[in-house]
Amino acid sequence: MRKYDVIVVGGGIIGTALTWYLSRMGKRVALLEKVDLCNGSAGATDGYITPHTKQPGYHLELALESCKLYETLRAEIESDIDIELDLHCGGLQVCEDEMQWDLLCDNKEKLAASGLELYMLEIEEARKIEPAISPKMRGAMYSPIAGSVNPFRLAQAFVDNAKKLGARIQIEAGVDSLIFDGERLVGVRAAGENWYGDYVANCCGSWGGVLAKMAGLDIPITPKRGQIVVSEPAPPLLNTVMQTGLYTIIKFHPERITDERIFRLGLGFGIEQTRDGSLLIGGTRELVGFDRGNTLECIEGVVQTAQVYIPAIADLHFIRCFSGLRPHTPDGLPVLGRVPQVPGLVMCCGHEGDGIALAPVSGKLTAEEIVYGKTSFPIEPCSAGRFGKNK
Numbered sequence: 001m002r003k004y005d006v007i008v009v010g011g012g013i014i015g016t017a018l019t020w021y022l023s024r025m026g027k028r029v030a031l032l033e034k035v036d037l038c039n040g041s042a043g044a045t046d047g048y049i050t051p052h053t054k055q056p057g058y059h060l061e062l063a064l065e066s067c068k069l070y071e072t073l074r075a076e077i078e079s080d081i082d083i084e085l086d087l088h089c090g091g092l093q094v095c096e097d098e099m100q101w102d103l104l105c106d107n108k109e110k111l112a113a114s115g116l117e118l119y120m121l122e123i124e125e126a127r128k129i130e131p132a133i134s135p136k137m138r139g140a141m142y143s144p145i146a147g148s149v150n151p152f153r154l155a156q157a158f159v160d161n162a163k164k165l166g167a168r169i170q171i172e173a174g175v176d177s178l179i180f181d182g183e184r185l186v187g188v189r190a191a192g193e194n195w196y197g198d199y200v201a202n203c204c205g206s207w208g209g210v211l212a213k214m215a216g217l218d219i220p221i222t223p224k225r226g227q228i229v230v231s232e233p234a235p236p237l238l239n240t241v242m243q244t245g246l247y248t249i250i251k252f253h254p255e256r257i258t259d260e261r262i263f264r265l266g267l268g269f270g271i272e273q274t275r276d277g278s279l280l281i282g283g284t285r286e287l288v289g290f291d292r293g294n295t296l297e298c299i300e301g302v303v304q305t306a307q308v309y310i311p312a313i314a315d316l317h318f319i320r321c322f323s324g325l326r327p328h329t330p331d332g333l334p335v336l337g338r339v340p341q342v343p344g345l346v347m348c349c350g351h352e353g354d355g356i357a358l359a360p361v362s363g364k365l366t367a368e369e370i371v372y373g374k375t376s377f378p379i380e381p382c383s384a385g386r387f388g389k390n391k
Ligand SMILES: Cc1cc2nc3c(=O)[nH]c(=O)nc-3n(C[C@H](O)[C@H](O)[C@H](O)COP(=O)(O)OP(=O)(O)OC[C@H]3O[C@@H](n4cnc5c(N)ncnc54)[C@H](O)[C@@H]3O)c2cc1C
Pocket: 009, 010, 011, 012, 013, 014, 015, 032, 033, 034, 035, 036, 037, 038, 039, 040, 041, 042, 043, 044, 045, 046, 047, 048, 049, 173, 174, 175, 176, 203, 204, 205, 206, 207, 211, 225, 226, 227, 228, 282, 283, 284, 323, 324, 325, 326, 327, 348, 349, 350, 351, 352, 353, 354, 355, 356, 357, 358
């Protein structure tokens, strides 16, 4: 019989982060992943850590808490893997016209009220930070606290160190049923075996609702597809991570978009230059179920939009594209913590487009909840009970 303190289900950025935090707290952990590490959106994503693209209030405060953890993470993870973390290259949200500028000015005031340092820059000022931006743009919101990490490398580093601390990592082990003792969840069935644990943590990303359903819960996590286009390695072009002014509206209030194509594709453009020089340009926000395909309409839309903001992109070759599924919840917040009606189950999923930024704080707080029964930062706004069906 396989018996652990915690069974973590899902080997994305969230499951690997939780496994690492639990292992550091001395817990015996088995991480079960249905395919391979980073099979889900953690393997098909950008690596932005951008607090200014979160919702004002709790969401932003959670992201800032995660940034604090990122500050010390590199020194704490005992692994030789370079996670390519840069938290201070700064982030720009560039606007094309007066409408986007007004939206950003309004959002800036709300975000600043939660303590974030932000500046609205006229285009001449913005181009001093990022000369590649077209002079035809209206201006930009600038956040000095913003950067990126390499999600693959981060997940690998979490696992690398967790294994040294005794964690078992099992790939090709999809959980297909749950094991109960009375009302209490005591284990899972995966890869033809029973795996028992004092707790089972649901870190299944877009599949989080599917796993929750096995426990009789109705948790509204919907996959939102994002398509990304990758350029050939290019000479240094960008100093910051960049998104458009519309990005936040598309993410949190798509109903306000009036352009049919932008609404249907969720065409919010962001751009990041990786260490090897490739540009990652994307991504869309589409409700197409679990379909992880790419479409010509989106790829063209992404590249054409990007050229309006950064004209030099017109000279680059694009070598591939990919897509991932963001685990979307109705209010944009993740689902964290215990579910009182299913003792033994802990949720840690539903991070939409913010799972890379929120991985450290989600892993740490969920581990605290499991080990100590309380957390060092509130997680009540993320409870499964907020959906009204899972009190
Ligand atoms: C195009 C795109 C761009 C993005 N950009 C950013 C960004 O710049 N910054 C940011 O912070 N976030 C970004 N995100 C969001 C981020 O990628 C996700 O929030 C994050 O990866 C979610 O991680 P996860 O571990 O919860 O889910 P996943 O990475 O999807 O992992 C879930 C894992 O669970 C496994 N699984 C599912 N069911 C089972 C089962 N029954 N048994 C065992 N295993 C199972 C899956 O195989 C998968 O590996 C982006 C997402 C996309 C798609």
